[in-house]
Amino acid sequence: MEAVEKLAFTIEQFYAFVKGRRIMAAKCTKCEAIMLPPRFVCKACRSTNLKWVELEGRGKLLTYTIINVAPSRFQRLAPYVVGIVQLKDGPNLLGMIRGVKPEEVRIGMDLIVDFEPPEGGAWPAWPRYYFKPA
C-alpha cells in the first residue's frame, strides 16, 4: 500500500485503478470526507492529508434513464440504461446498468460494480466500469 499512497489524487490515477478493476477514492484524513472523483485538496476542509481507499462498489440505484438516442460511440448498445448509484461507502457514481432488462430496473435496487476490459484507442482511452444487479 505504500506505493499506492504516493500516487497523485487525480482523475487519471482513478482510471488507472479502474484498469486494475478497482474503484478507489481519496479520503481526507482530517475530516473523513470521501471524494469520488478524487481531488488532491479536500473539498470540505481543504486539507491535503489524504489517503486512497478502495470502495466496495456496492450500492443502491438512486435514479436512471433508458437511453434510446445514443451518441455514435454507444449506438450499438442502445437502448441501454444509465443510472446514478449511491455507493455504500458514501459517494455517488454514474454508470451503465447491465444484466437487467430496462423495464425491470427499479429505483432502490441493489447493484454492484463490474469492469469492462480496457479498449485502448484514442485519448483518453480510459477503461469503463458499469453496474449490474448484486
Next chain:
Amino acid sequence: MKGKPLASIASAGLSKFGRRDGLYARELFLEAVNEAVERCPNVDLRKDVQALFVGHMGESYEHQGHTGPTLADWAGLLPAPAVRVEAACASSGVALRLGILAIASGLFNVVMVGGVEKMTHRTTAEAVEFLAMASDFPFEQWHGVTFPGLFALMATAHMNKYGTTEEQMALVAVKNHRNGSLNPKAHFQREVTLEEALASRVVAWPLKLYDCCPISDGAGCLILTKPELAKRFTDEPVHIVGSGQASDSIGVYEREEFTSLAAAKEAARQAYETAGLSPKDVQIAEVHDCFTIAEIIAYEDLGFCKPGEGGRLVEEGITALNGSMPVNTSGGLKAKGHPVGATGVAQAYEICLQLTGQAGRRQVEGVNVGLTHNVGGSGATAVVNIYKRG
C-alpha cells in the same frame, strides 16, 4: 437599495428563430441588432455603446472562435471592447448579467448584451455531440449518458419522489407549442396535442421527442443603460430590479438531490432579495424549458409552488397563457427554439415585449413584473432576473 433598478433595457431585438439556412451567426446577430436599433432611433451605436457582452456556446458549429470582436464588428460597435461568454445554454444569461454589473458599477452608461448560435447546418449527431460538452466528460459523457439523459435522470427522480407523470411533462410541451403558435419568431408555430406528445419516440426515457427542445438558429440583442439615462433613449424602458447568478457541480451525480437545481434556487433567492420582491409578485415568467421536466422543476425552484407541485401547476392551467401565472408565453425553448447562446437574451426580449404591451396575439394584459430563469447545461449555471415596467 432594495428594488432600486440595477440597469434598464432601452431596446431589444431578436432574429427569427428556427432553421436559418445560408446565414452565419454574425449575420443572425446583425438581424437582432437591427431590430434593437429600429426600436430605439435615439441610440447611436458607435457613439453610445461602450461595450459588448455576448453569449455564444460553441466554436465547433462554424469553426469560429474569437467571436466577441467579430460580433462587435458586425453590430457596428468597433472599437468598443467585446467579451464573449460561454456558460453553455446560459451563455447570454451570463452575458446579460455582466452587462447589468457593468452598468450598475457606474463605469458604463450604455452597453450592448447579446447572444447567438447557428446550429442547424450541422448534422443532428454533430450538434448533439457539441451540446454534450456542457456535461461532465470523464464521469458522465464517458459512460454513455446524453444531455437529454441527464434531465431524464432528474425526471425519473421527480416521478419517483413526487408522483409527477409523463402526461404532466407532455402538457408543458402542449402549452408551449400553443404559445409558440402565436409567436411569429418561433421555430415551431404549430400546436401539438397531448396524444401526439405522448406518442412521440423515446429519446431518453421518460423523455420523448416532444419533451425536448429543438436545435435552432437565432440571435438576440439588448441595449442596457443606467436607469436615470433610460428616458433619453426610450419612453418605455424596462427596469431590471433583481438579479442573481449561481454555480453548482457540473456532474449531476455529485449533487445532493436530483429533483431541483441548487444553482437556480440560489440565483432566485438573490434576485428576489435584490428586488425586494417575492414569488407571488411575479406576474409572468420565461423559464428554461430545455426539457419539459426542467420547466416543472423551475416552477418549484422559483417558488411559484412547493417542491413536488410543479406538475399540478401545468395540469391546472395556472401557467397557461390565460392562467393566473403565464410561463413561457414566447413558446419557451420548446417551441420558440433554443439557439443555445441566444436563449438568455431571448427570454429577456419576451419579457420586454410583454411589459411594454408589444407581444401581439400572445399579449398578457396588465403585467408589470416579469422574471427570467436561464440554466446552463444540466444546472451548473443559473441566472435569474426580475424586470419591472418603467
